[in-house]
Amino acid sequence: MEYNTYKAINAERSGRILTLTMNRPKHLNAIDEILHEELSRIFYDVAADNKTDVVVLTGAGSVFCAGGDLDWLNRMHGDPDAFAKTVWEGKRIINSLLDIEQPVIARLPGHAIGLGCTLALFCDIIYATKMTKIGDPHVSVGLVAGDGGAVIWPQLIGYPRAKEYLMTGDLLSADHASDIGLINYAVSDDQLDDVVYGMAERLAGGATNAIKWTKSSINIGLKQVANSVLDAAFNFEAMSQMTEDHKIATEAFLAKEKPKFTGR
Numbered sequence: 001m002e003y004n005t006y007k008a009i010n011a012e013r014s015g016r017i018l019t020l021t022m023n024r025p026k027h028l029n030a031i032d033e034i035l036h037e038e039l040s041r042i043f044y045d046v047a048a049d050n051k052t053d054v055v056v057l058t059g060a061g062s063v064f065c066a067g068g069d070l071d072w073l074n075r076m077h078g079d080p081d082a083f084a085k086t087v088w089e090g091k092r093i094i095n096s097l098l099d100i101e102q103p104v105i106a107r108l109p110g111h112a113i114g115l116g117c118t119l120a121l122f123c124d125i126i127y128a129t130k131m132t133k134i135g136d137p138h139v140s141v142g143l144v145a146g147d148g149g150a151v152i153w154p155q156l157i158g159y160p161r162a163k164e165y166l167m168t169g170d171l172l173s174a175d176h177a178s179d180i181g182l183i184n185y186a187v188s189d190d191q192l193d194d195v196v197y198g199m200a201e202r203l204a205g206g207a208t209n210a211i212k213w214t215k216s217s218i219n220i221g222l223k224q225v226a227n228s229v230l231d232a233a234f235n236f237e238a239m240s241q242m243t244e245d246h247k248i249a250t251e252a253f254l255a256k257e258k259p260k261f262t263g264r
Contacts (some may be wrong), residue, residue, distance in 0.1 A: 001051065020058070025061035032072045047100040057106050058106070068114055087238055090147045105127070111171075112134050112139060121156065128183055129187065134183065158160055235241070
């Protein structure tokens with residue numbers, strides 16, 4: 001399997017371990033239309049890659065992913081065709097992460113926000129540096145947390161906490177996220193690669209079929225939840241994308257101002 005056609009994702013192989021790096025460091029690896037489309041197919045390609053037993057997903061530079069690119073979101077406002085394409089791709093991203101048999105380890109060198117947070121939480125093992133902030137502030141830009149957050153947060157930390165963090169958009173420290181079970185480990189910067197690739201090597205050196213099929217068995221229940229929630233959640237997000245509040249929020253953030261929501 002060759003990955004050189006990808007523009008916004010770098011793929012680097014070391015033995016049976018494949019590292020995928022979201023590569024927009026000047027934009028804090030924020031997801032634009034190119035990266036979003038590529039994320040919707042990369043895990044399907046890796047699933048068919050018989051040279052890969054373990055995947056590490058990370059971001060270039062000091063940030064994992066800052067979420068959706070606000071310029072892109074602003075351009076999509078009021079364009080149902082563009083958002084319909086984004087919804088279709090979004091479902092593929094989540095389903096591909098649930099379907100891929102190879103273990104996927106999230107390596108968070110820094111903040112994982114919005115869709116970036118969702119990507120991390122749908123991985124199988126999540127390591128973050130202690131300075132990392134994690135959260136899903138969709139509501140802060142007038143959007144429903146519909147791209148997977150409504151699925152995965154309650155499964156990891158329960159419904160009361162999930163509602164608190166998704167309805168407020170508050171960010172968590174990596175230490176707190178680890179304490180409540182949202183991620184696996186918070187480590188120092190200089191430990192990150194050792195623990196991530198130590199686990200990757202351990203899994204790659206294990207009984208890979210047993211590991212893959214154990215993951216697949218565990219994900220059966222999660223896939224059932226995702227299938228029952230994603231359509232409605234994405235539809236609600238599509239509706240919120242058409243609201244005045246969403247436009248107000250994206251324009252305010254681009255202007256570095258605080259949004260003044262109208263409730264419309």
